[in-house]
Amino acid sequence: MQNKLKVLMLGWEFPPFLTGGLGQACYGIAKAMSNLVDLTVIIPRSEPAFVLENVNIIGLSSLTEEDIQTERLKYSLKEITEVIFVATDLSPYPIPVMKTVVHLEDIQETVAETISTKEVKELYNSGSNYGENIMQKVDTFTDLVVQIAEKRDFDIIYAHDWLTFPAAIQLKRITGKPLAVHVHSLETDRIGMWARSPQNKVYHIEYDGMTMADLIIPVSFFTKAQILEHYPFIPADKIFPIHNAIDPLPERENTPNQVLKKEPEKLKEYGYTLKPDSPEKKMVLFLGRITYQKGPEFLLETAEKLLKKDKEIVFVIAGAGDQQNWLMTEVTKKKLGENFIFTGFLSKARVHELLERVDVYFMPSVSEPFGLSALEAAQHEIPAVLSKQSGVSEILHSVLVADCWDANKFANYLYALLHYEGIRELLAEASKREVDRLTWDNTAAQIVSLFEKQVATQSD
Numbered sequence: 001m002q003n004k005l006k007v008l009m010l011g012w013e014f015p016p017f018l019t020g021g022l023g024q025a026c027y028g029i030a031k032a033m034s035n036l037v038d039l040t041v042i043i044p045r046s047e048p049a050f051v052l053e054n055v056n057i058i059g060l061s062s063l064t065e066e067d068i069q070t071e072r073l074k075y076s077l078k079e080i081t082e083v084i085f086v087a088t089d090l091s092p093y094p095i096p097v098m099k100t101v102v103h104l105e106d107i108q109e110t111v112a113e114t115i116s117t118k119e120v121k122e123l124y125n126s127g128s129n130y131g132e133n134i135m136q137k138v139d140t141f142t143d144l145v146v147q148i149a150e151k152r153d154f155d156i157i158y159a160h161d162w163l164t165f166p167a168a169i170q171l172k173r174i175t176g177k178p179l180a181v182h183v184h185s186l187e188t189d190r191i192g193m194w195a196r197s198p199q200n201k202v203y204h205i206e207y208d209g210m211t212m213a214d215l216i217i218p219v220s221f222f223t224k225a226q227i228l229e230h231y232p233f234i235p236a237d238k239i240f241p242i243h244n245a246i247d248p249l250p251e252r253e254n255t256p257n258q259v260l261k262k263e264p265e266k267l268k269e270y271g272y273t274l275k276p277d278s279p280e281k282k283m284v285l286f287l288g289r290i291t292y293q294k295g296p297e298f299l300l301e302t303a304e305k306l307l308k309k310d311k312e313i314v315f316v317i318a319g320a321g322d323q324q325n326w327l328m329t330e331v332t333k334k335k336l337g338e339n340f341i342f343t344g345f346l347s348k349a350r351v352h353e354l355l356e357r358v359d360v361y362f363m364p365s366v367s368e369p370f371g372l373s374a375l376e377a378a379q380h381e382i383p384a385v386l387s388k389q390s391g392v393s394e395i396l397h398s399v400l401v402a403d404c405w406d407a408n409k410f411a412n413y414l415y416a417l418l419h420y421e422g423i424r425e426l427l428a429e430a431s432k433r434e435v436d437r438l439t440w441d442n443t444a445a446q447i448v449s450l451f452e453k454q455v456a457t458q459s460d
Contacts, residue, residue, distance in 0.1 A: 005037045005451055008154040008171075010145060010164035012044060021372035022184050025219070025244050026160055029182075032444035037451075040154065042145055044137070134163075135201060142167040150174050155455050161185060162202055165209030172212060178454050180215040180447075183223055188230040189367040190293050196230065210234050214454055217242050217447060219370040220391025226367065242446045243395050245438040246375040249352070282418045283314045285358040285382070287351065287373040288365075290321035295364035295387065295404050300330055302364060305411035307339055313418065316358060318343045318351065355380040359424075360417045365390055366404050374399070375438065378431035383424050385413045395438065398430030 009030060013023030030041055145167040157179045159168035165181060172179040187195035187203040195203045210216050210231060216239045218224045224241050227234055284306075288294050303315050317327070317340060324342070331340045346354065351373075355361075361377035361384040371392035377384050378396060386393050387404040400417070402409035417424045 005156065005448065005455060006154040007033065007037045007039050007156055007158050007451065008149055008152065009033075009039060009041045009158045009160070010043075010167055011041060011160045012163040021244070021370060022161060024246075024372055025184060025370075028245060028247060028440035029444055029447065032440040033448060035441075036444060036448045040149075040152065042148065044141055138163055138166060138205075142170060146170045146174065156180060156451050158182065158451070159209065162187070162206045162209060165205050169208060169212050178214040178458050179212055180217060180451060180454070181209050181213040182447075183210070183216060183218040183227065183369070185369050186223065186226055186230070186367075188226055189223075189369055190291065192292070192366070193230075207231050207234075214238065214458070215240065215450055217450070219244050220394055222389065222391045222394065223369040226369075240450055242443055242450075243391070243438070244370050244372055244375075245440045245443045246372060246379065246435065247440070249379050281312050281314050282310075282360075283316055283358040284360050284362050284414060284418070285316045285318065285354065285377070286362050286364075287318045287354075287377075288363070289319050290317065290324040290327055292323060293365060293367055294321070294323075295366045296323045296327045298364040298366075298387075298404050298407055298410070299362070300327065300334075301407040302362070302410040302414070303336065303339070304334065305407055306414050307336065309411070309415055310418070311339070313414075314339055314341060315362075316341045316343065316354065318346050318354060320345045351376065352380070355382060358382060360385065360414055362410070362414065363387060363390065364404050364410060368392070375435050378428075378435040381428040381432045383417050383427040383431065385410060385417065396431055396434055398427050398434060400427070 009026075011023075011026040011030075013026060030039060033039055141164070145164075149171055154177065157168050157171050157175075157177055159165055159179065160182045161184050168179055168181065171177065183206075187200060187206055194200070197203070210227065211234065216227065216234070218227060218239060218241050220243060221241045224236075224239050227239060228236055284303075286294075286299055290296055299315075299317075306313060328342060331337055343354070355377060359382070361374060361382045363371055363374055363384065363386045365371065365387050366389060368387065368390035371386070371390045374384050374386060374390075374392040374396060384396070384399040386396070386399050386401050388401050389404050390401075393399060393401050400413040402413065417427070
């Protein structure tokens with residue numbers, strides 16, 4: 001019987017504390033992959049008080065304790081790994097191990113050699129895994145991962161996004177093991193052409209990671225094209241796009257969807273800053289970080305055009321980001337406040353509750369590597385209008401798409417879905433059928449197949 005491949009996976013986010021699709025994807029892949037390989041996962045965490053199935057996970061300070069309790073019921077790491085801890089006073093990192101128990105004392109001795117207790121606490125007890133000192137956090141993660149992992153037995157290094165690339169590069173140089181990098185998002189997606197500045201450290205970390213990698217796994221063919229355009233000399237023949245999937249919905253009887261539909265005044269209890277004057281108003285949902293990448297300026301332009309045709313439409317903006325204040329200010333200036341709801345960041349449970357209430361999902365992203373929230377909308381039979389500049393439109397075909405800058409077409413599509421029930425139901429049902437066929441098991445199987453071929457090639 002052939003031994004299972006030993007995979008060392010480096011990640012940065014994990015449920016239930018998420019800022020985007022990265023953590024959801026990493027969890028889904030790891031959970032499915034653990035049935036196929038011996039998997040070790042190393043991830044950071046920033047809040048010692050947050051615990052999920054005996055694992056301290058990355059925390060977002062905006063989540064309430066109620067949110068955390070609700071979310072942790074939906075995720076389990078027991079299916080992925082057996083978990084032990086690096087002592088809290090030495091390191092912020094849990095060390096999950098598959099079928100192996102590592103003595104804490106050994107890890108403590110290794111970690112203590114290079115970083116002090118005070119440095120770790122000051123760096124990671126801030127309640128955020130990003131922020132101004134992100135580079136320092138990445139450097140510390142690199143040091144600790146190398147010390148913990150270099151003496152372990154693994155066949156391939158599997159790193160998710162730029163935050164883990166420095167650690168992965170170091171491990172490849174030390175061990176000679178093959179390196180696979182999974183690209184969920186690029187700096188050029190986040191800030192456009194400005195990313196290619198010599199001063200942009202993130203861009204150059206991404207470039208180094210993809211240059212050193214034996215395999216590059218982008219989440220879409222759109223992202224592969226972005227890599228080839230913006231990161232010159234990366235060989236196309238080592239880039240293998242593999243699409244994301246999504247977990248099945250929880251049982252509907254366990255969600256308050258019927259309460260929300262029958263008693264819309266209770267929306268306020270689920271994070272809304274204000275609510276529509278009338279429950280009869282149609283609702284368009286924007287779900288995600290409010291950043292340049294997500295196209296808030298095109299969202300606003302589309303809203304203006306649509307509201308000229310129908311003033312009884314409400315745009316629900318669920319998320320937060322560096323463009324949030326700008327968008328709220330512009331909405332106020334244009335006197336559209338009655339037609340906008342800003343929820344701020346919502347937990348996954350509350351996102352599902354919200355998706356039971358809205359009529360259309362809208363994603364006008366400038367550059368969207370994938371777009372997991374579009375799959376969530378499809379699960380709830382919400383028809384979608386998406387930008388062509390997105391990866392998810394490669395696998396959701398029963399959606400309406402336009403270039404991100406084409407506000408006229410966006411407005412026309414939204415109007416049609418909101419006012420013509422036959423079109424709306426047709427596309428919603430078709431999208432639901434499409435998303436139901438997507439599984440993390442299939443995604444993980446494709447990834448493992450690539451790993452096995454790469455390891456076999458380097459062993460020859």
